[in-house]
Amino acid sequence: MKSNLTHLSNEHTSVVIQTHPMPEILYWGAPLSGSVETLKLALQRPVPQARLDQDVPLSLLPELAKGQYGSPGLEGHRANKDWFASFTTVAVQEHASTLNFVCEDAIAKLSLTIHLELDESGVLSLSQTITNTNTSDQAYNVQRLALTLPIPRHIQELRHFRGRWTREFQTEVIDWRAHNFVQENRRGRTSHENFPGLIAGQRGHDEQQGEVYAVHLGWSGNHRIKADVKSDGRRLIQAEELLDAGEISLAAGESYSTPVLYASYSAKGLNALSQQFHAFVRQNILHFPVSAKRPVHLNTWEGIYFDHDPNYIIKMIEASAKMGVERFIIDDGWFVGRHDDKAALGDWQIDADKYPEGFTPIVDAIHANGMEFGLWVEPEMVNKESTLYRQHPEWMLSTQGYEQLSGRWQYLLDLQQQPVFDYLLDCLDKILSAYPITYLKWDMNRELLQSSHMGRAAVHGQTQAFYRLLEALRAKHPNVEVESCSSGGGRIDYGVLQRTQRFWTSDNNDALERQIIQKGMSYFFPPEVMGSHIGPAHCHTTMRRHAISFRGITALFGHMGVELDPLAVDEQERQAFSHYIALHKQWRDLLHSGLSYRVELPDEQSQAQVVVAIDQQQALVAVAQLAMPAYAIAEVLRIPGLQAQQIYRLSVLDQPENLPHIMKQLPLWMSEGLTISGEQLEKAGLQLPVLDPETALLFSLEAIN
Numbered sequence: 052m053k054s055n056l057t058h059l060s061n062e063h064t065s066v067v068i069q070t071h072p073m074p075e076i077l078y079w080g081a082p083l084s085g086s087v088e089t090l091k092l093a094l095q096r097p098v099p100q101a102r103l104d105q106d107v108p109l110s111l112l113p114e115l116a117k118g119q120y121g122s123p124g125l126e127g128h129r130a131n132k133d134w135f136a137s138f139t140t141v142a143v144q145e146h147a148s149t150l151n152f153v154c155e156d157a158i159a160k161l162s163l164t165i166h167l168e169l170d171e172s173g174v175l176s177l178s179q180t181i182t183n184t185n186t187s188d189q190a191y192n193v194q195r196l197a198l199t200l201p202i203p204r205h206i207q208e209l210r211h212f213r214g215r216w217t218r219e220f221q222t223e224v225i226d227w228r229a230h231n232f233v234q235e236n237r238r239g240r241t242s243h244e245n246f247p248g249l250i251a252g253q254r255g256h257d258e259q260q261g262e263v264y265a266v267h268l269g270w271s272g273n274h275r276i277k278a279d280v281k282s283d284g285r286r287l288i289q290a291e292e293l294l295d296a297g298e299i300s301l302a303a304g305e306s307y308s309t310p311v312l313y314a315s316y317s318a319k320g321l322n323a324l325s326q327q328f329h330a331f332v333r334q335n336i337l338h339f340p341v342s343a344k345r346p347v348h349l350n351t352w353e354g355i356y357f358d359h360d361p362n363y364i365i366k367m368i369e370a371s372a373k374m375g376v377e378r379f380i381i382d383d384g385w386f387v388g389r390h391d392d393k394a395a396l397g398d399w400q401i402d403a404d405k406y407p408e409g410f411t412p413i414v415d416a417i418h419a420n421g422m423e424f425g426l427w428v429e430p431e432m433v434n435k436e437s438t439l440y441r442q443h444p445e446w447m448l449s450t451q452g453y454e455q456l457s458g459r460w461q462y463l464l465d466l467q468q469q470p471v472f473d474y475l476l477d478c479l480d481k482i483l484s485a486y487p488i489t490y491l492k493w494d495m496n497r498e499l500l501q502s503s504h505m506g507r508a509a510v511h512g513q514t515q516a517f518y519r520l521l522e523a524l525r526a527k528h529p530n531v532e533v534e535s536c537s538s539g540g541g542r543i544d545y546g547v548l549q550r551t552q553r554f555w556t557s558d559n560n561d562a563l564e565r566q567i568i569q570k571g572m573s574y575f576f577p578p579e580v581m582g583s584h585i586g587p588a589h590c591h592t593t594m595r596r597h598a599i600s601f602r603g604i605t606a607l608f609g610h611m612g613v614e615l616d617p618l619a620v621d622e623q624e625r626q627a628f629s630h631y632i633a634l635h636k637q638w639r640d641l642l643h644s645g646l647s648y649r650v651e652l653p654d655e656q657s658q659a660q661v662v663v664a665i666d667q668q669q670a671l672v673a674v675a676q677l678a679m680p681a682y683a684i685a686e687v688l689r690i691p692g693l694q695a696q697q698i699y700r701l702s703v704l705d706q707p708e709n710l711p712h713i714m715k716q717l718p719l720w721m722s723e724g725l726t727i728s729g730e731q732l733e734k735a736g737l738q739l740p741v742l743d744p745e746t747a748l749l750f751s752l753e754a755i756n
């Protein structure tokens with residue numbers, strides 16, 4: 052008899068799937084060798100008393116019709132009928148590490164294709180497409196189509212990521228023994244509030260050990276993520292696009308496809324899990340126009356806000372170049388009538404009062420100083436105070452008859468209207484064709500509300516139209532890099548990253564807050580897509596003041612830039628900026644290609660990060676003291692990821708200015724230097740100096756032959 056088990060496997064993981072009657076994951080975890088046929092018998096479930104008389108499968112599309120009461124994967128109807136479906140696998144297409152299951156319900160006249168793919172990084176991609184196969188003129192209304200992955204029963208902790216503006220990626224660990232978890236996002240963008248990702252782990256797991264499973268829904272619109280513990284003890288994570296009423300209505304032959312759910316498993320804790328995601332992003336998600344190094348940015352926002360004077364900006368350009376900046380970005384305030392945040396969005400022509408000669412003198416100065424030119428735009432928006440709105444009030448994304456509420460005094464444009472789409476593409480194309488712009492900071496500063504297109508809910512269509520607009524622009528200007536910004540980190544996900552190259556992580560440049568935010572983001576994203584800027588001495592969003600070394604070391608571990616007016620700081624501060632820019636350039640190849648490790652220290656007021664080169668010949672280590680140290684003698688840092696028998700030379704690259712004031716004697720290696728094996732650093736560790744709160748220490752390890 053033909054086996055109905057199929058096995059996706061590589062060095063990171065094994066996924067064993069029973070293909071019939073519906074595809075069901077029997078096992079997902081550490082790699083298995085040999086035949087997996089025995090699992091059919093070994094994992095056969097008993098049928099308990101007082102329930103249905105047969106086994107209830109937990110398939111990739113859990114079905115209410117087969118007894119999955121708590122978490123059905125599909126909800127919908129056709130003119131109030133066909134309100135449930137019961138599918139059967141009718142074909143399995145297998146190609147290398149890709150599986151397509153075609154499933155049908157001949158009564159409800161629905162067809163479902165489930166796509167499952169295991170990448171060499173260990174990341175599993177899951178998506179589904181549902182098609183209305185009825186030939187009548189009655190549409191099938193999709194209310195929910197969720198992606199479901201079973202999680203083993205011994206996985207009993209959840210790590211989720213919530214936040215708000217200027218406080219993204221706050222990580223919380225909660226008990227998952229008996230409680231269900233659900234997060235819903237209806238903000239019309241990925242959101243600051245709920246990152247569409249979740250990590251489930253064995254109790255007591257940490258960065259370096261324990262079994263962990265993670266999922267991320269690559270989608271920039273609404274979502275729901277659930278983690279359920281069923282009454283029979285089974286566990287699952289379910290992720291879906293959160294659809295508004297009537298949003299997806301499929302006419303005969305039409306289909307709806309879910310976003311992709313990216314999932315990863317590790318038997319060795321959270322660092323290995325993140326490294327798999329990082330490798331996957333580097334190989335499969337990021338599409339880089341030029342494989343050059345990522346240039347150091349200067350972004351004008353916190354430096355000059357809306358106050359644009361080309362003569363002054365040219366002086367800023369010269370000062371930036373002297374500091375080592377490689378790309379100069381003009382932020383908000385350059386287009387006609389944009390003097391504050393209340394007007395002009397939609398009018399994407401250069402303000403001739405501010406820039407009488409256009410950007411030509413700016414571009415000349417940027418090029419004369421050996422830099423690239425970048426520009427801020429916010430294409431999806433319109434202010435009522437704009438020529439565009441006066442000419443086309445009907446282009447606004449709203450619902451007829453209702454008063455659309457403003458957010459930051461602005462409104463969205465309905466990208467599904469072809470003239471709107473064409474207008475925006477044309478504006479962006481014109482500006483990119485007129486000037487040698489290598490980078491667009493694509494901002495999006497308000498949430499969607501009452502968003503309808505021709506009277507129907509429009510978040511899905513708007514999100515897809517946004518993707519299409521990015522794609523159309525990139526087809527015309529393939530060498531322009533795009534940053535996804537949304538009041539900082541409001542639109543950070545793999546869906547948008549497939550069409551962009553970088554994120555503005557947060558509007559908060561406070562190094563203390565950034566330590567937390569960047570750590571949270573690092574679970575899913577590698578450093579090179581994390582925009583991290585050194586801001587002025589006092590942070591504009593928190594008013595906290597930090598020494599340049601804490602700001603510099605914190606910004607180093609991303610795609611670095613500076614956010615300031617270089618003319619407004621003194622020579623000493625400018626030199627300090629130059630120092631960290633030079634340091635970043637020296638280490639960025641390693642930072643942007645290596646393996647990142649978060650290191651947990653028993654003192655929770657401190658955290659460390661390590662990036663090790665793929666060939667293990669170099670590593671960069673930063674220790675940040677977030678608050679008052681818990682103990683009089685600092686921690687011993689055990690450094691992961693090095694080659695055991697290799698000898699490394701340790702060099703201190705940067706340390707707080709006033710380090711000695713809290714110690715009579717510093718650890719000896721700080722004055723005498725240290726050469727030591729990878730094994731000793733990993734097992735015995737390195738005695739850290741006592742650090743003041745809100746300071747950091749940076750050192751490197753270089754292999755000596």
Ligand code: DGJ
Pocket residue numbers: 352382383427494496536537538539555557558
């Ligand atoms: C919000 C962004 O996050 C900031 O960096 C800046 O670009 C402003 N918008 C400009 O309006």
